[in-house]
Amino acid sequence: MIVVKAGGNGGLDIEAVCADIAELVQQGEQVILVHGGSHETNVISEKLGHPPRFVTSVSGHVSRYTDRETLEIFAMVTAGRINKLLVERLQQLGVNAVGLSGLDGRLLEGKRKSTLRIIEDGKQKVLRDDYSGRIEKVNTQLLHALLAAGYVPVIAPLAISEQGEALNVDGDRVAAAIGAALSAEVLIILSNVPGLLKDFRDEKTLIPLVGQGQIEEYLERYAQGRMKKKLLGTIEALKGGVRKAVIADGRVERPIYRALSGSGTVITQGGP
Amino acid sequence: MIVVKAGGNGGLDIEAVCADIAELVQQGEQVILVHGGSHETNVISEKLGHPPRFVTSVSGHVSRYTDRETLEIFAMVTAGRINKLLVERLQQLGVNAVGLSGLDGRLLEGKRKSTLRIIEDGKQKVLRDDYSGRIEKVNTQLLHALLAAGYVPVIAPLAISEQGEALNVDGDRVAAAIGAALSAEVLIILSNVPGLLKDFRDEKTLIPLVGQGQIEEYLERYAQGRMKKKLLGTIEALKGGVRKAVIADGRVERPIYRALSGSGTVITQGGP
Numbered sequence: 001m002i003v004v005k006a007g008g009n010g011g012l013d014i015e016a017v018c019a020d021i022a023e024l025v026q027q028g029e030q031v032i033l034v035h036g037g038s039h040e041t042n043v044i045s046e047k048l049g050h051p052p053r054f055v056t057s058v059s060g061h062v063s064r065y066t067d068r069e070t071l072e073i074f075a076m077v078t079a080g081r082i083n084k085l086l087v088e089r090l091q092q093l094g095v096n097a098v099g100l101s102g103l104d105g106r107l108l109e110g111k112r113k114s115t116l117r118i119i120e121d122g123k124q125k126v127l128r129d130d131y132s133g134r135i136e137k138v139n140t141q142l143l144h145a146l147l148a149a150g151y152v153p154v155i156a157p158l159a160i161s162e163q164g165e166a167l168n169v170d171g172d173r174v175a176a177a178i179g180a181a182l183s184a185e186v187l188i189i190l191s192n193v194p195g196l197l198k199d200f201r202d203e204k205t206l207i208p209l210v211g212q213g214q215i216e217e218y219l220e221r222y223a224q225g226r227m228k229k230k231l232l233g234t235i236e237a238l239k240g241g242v243r244k245a246v247i248a249d250g251r252v253e254r255p256i257y258r259a260l261s262g263s264g265t266v267i268t269q270g271g272p
Numbered sequence: 273m274i275v276v277k278a279g280g281n282g283g284l285d286i287e288a289v290c291a292d293i294a295e296l297v298q299q300g301e302q303v304i305l306v307h308g309g310s311h312e313t314n315v316i317s318e319k320l321g322h323p324p325r326f327v328t329s330v331s332g333h334v335s336r337y338t339d340r341e342t343l344e345i346f347a348m349v350t351a352g353r354i355n356k357l358l359v360e361r362l363q364q365l366g367v368n369a370v371g372l373s374g375l376d377g378r379l380l381e382g383k384r385k386s387t388l389r390i391i392e393d394g395k396q397k398v399l400r401d402d403y404s405g406r407i408e409k410v411n412t413q414l415l416h417a418l419l420a421a422g423y424v425p426v427i428a429p430l431a432i433s434e435q436g437e438a439l440n441v442d443g444d445r446v447a448a449a450i451g452a453a454l455s456a457e458v459l460i461i462l463s464n465v466p467g468l469l470k471d472f473r474d475e476k477t478l479i480p481l482v483g484q485g486q487i488e489e490y491l492e493r494y495a496q497g498r499m500k501k502k503l504l505g506t507i508e509a510l511k512g513g514v515r516k517a518v519i520a521d522g523r524v525e526r527p528i529y530r531a532l533s534g535s536g537t538v539i540t541q542g543g544p
Contacts, residue, residue: 044320047319047320047321048316048319048320049319072353072357075352075353075356075357076348076349076352076353076356077348077352078352079351079352079355079356079371080347080348080349080350080351080352080353080355080356081344081347081348081352083351083352084347084348084351084352084373084375084430084438085344085347087373087375087376088375088432088436088437088438091375091378091432091436092435092436092437096377096378097376097377098372098376098377098414099351099372099373099375099376100370100371100372100376101356101359101371103356103359103360103363103371104359104369104370104371104372105368105369105370105423106363106368141421142370142421142423145417145421149413149414149417151377151414158356160360160363163364164360164363164364165360165364166356166360
């Protein structure tokens with residue numbers, strides 16, 4: 001089983017991703033596609049007169065401030081637009097895709113980060129109406145049922161809290177959590193760079209291989225911005241039982257096949 | 273099994289609809305909820321700078337002109353916003369809802385009405401880029417699998433064409449097609465009026481009972497605007513094997529229980 005994270009954040013060749021999935025499915029592989037949606041959510045939020053707001057936590061992480069209105073726009077864009085366009089494209093390629101969000105059948109249960117400690121204008125503030133969260137549980141029964149019946153799940157990055165609230169969750173972490181819960185053979189996180197770079201400004205500084213023991217160190221030394229979440233995702237996935245994770249280029253032709261054959265940054269259990 | 277059509281077109285007490293579904297599910301009933309989305313699609317289309325356009329066919333029907341951009345907005349609003357908010361609310365009430373559109377798993381296969389003959393400014397015109405359609409097939413296998421596993425399907429009104437194109441379809445007809453395909457006991461179409469009225473301006477003129485043999489006549493004589501589609505839906509549903517269809521008031525408390533106990537316009541197989 002292969003879990004692929006792609007789409008929703010711009011720059012990727014989604015057409016090539018879908019074509020690869022169609023070929024893999026035809027060869028009998030079980031594939032799950034997880035997507036994001038930050039970029040398109042920003043665009044549509046602007047148009048709807050509720051522009052995105054990003055905040056910096058006291059620990060220095062930048063994240064989307066998800067008030068209820070933002071959450072509803074995020075749900076609309078990710079589960080309604082990105083998800084359904086992916087499902088449509090896959091269906092056109094003969095893949096029997098089924099689009100779900102983490103709300104559906106409580107597919108992804110999460111813990112809401114209800115208080116967000118941020119730094120704004122040099123001062124600490126507490127935001128209490130944020131609807132983002134961390135995934136705590138994957139409903140594998142629903143995924144197994146769909147996979148067994150021949151469907152290809154396409155998952156939008158929403159989770160449901162214990163109280164039944166919809167939550168915005170990170171797509172890379174969704175892919176990692178699903179990969180771990182299903183003990184997938186491979187987790188592929190497609191990016192708009194070739195993988196983890198020693199110098200994020202220079203694509204020629206790709207780090208081809210990372211042993212599980214080195215990830216935390218590499219995370220500290222080399223990962224910037226979104227790459228941090230991708231690496232954190234791979235750490236979670238490997239801890240959860242995924243054998244191999246690849247952070248690979250999603251802008252190229254045959255992006256999934258390339259990642260499977262070792263292009264990108266390969267993170268494996270054990271040493272490098 | 274009960275198929276309920278509610279939501280997406282304003283005026284209904286969705287809170288009461290969800291509460292009834294929760295109670296029915298707790299009593300062991302199998303329920304499928306189908307929703308619409310015209311009203312909210314109009315609101316969001318306006319905000320996104322692509323206002324809705326309605327056209328009158330040569331036969332006098334008024335319908336939404338669904339170019340590709342409209343279709344994508346319609347998908348986003350119905351499958352992403354309305355569907356996920358319903359799923360969230362049902363989950364909060366303890367119902368394990370799963371939201372799907374007709375694209376997912378080819379749940380609803382439809383025929384695209386690719387040419388639309390319309391009358392505009394007194395002249396006939398042909399529109400060729402419309403993405404709306406008529407349902408031809410329901411993938412009952414996916415619905416049965418979800419129902420058997422204890423999930424409550426919540427369906428957004430999109431279908432998929434033979435060529436794999438997403439199509440805008442009418443929610444009332446979706447509910448009718450699903451009711452027929454599953455031979456549901458009851459189809460309940462909730463409306464913002466008490467049922468079929470002899471005089472659509474006077475809610476006291478409710479027609480309480482219609483025999484299958486009378487529907488076509490009543491359709492001609494009494495049904496205006498959207499009520500026509502609701503009645504056409506019930507005709508299709510009864511022909512397909514649904515035992516009873518009810519067009520009932522969705523603005524009241526306990527709307528589904530009231531409809532089940534005979535409030536509204538009851539349409540049955542055989543005579544009145």
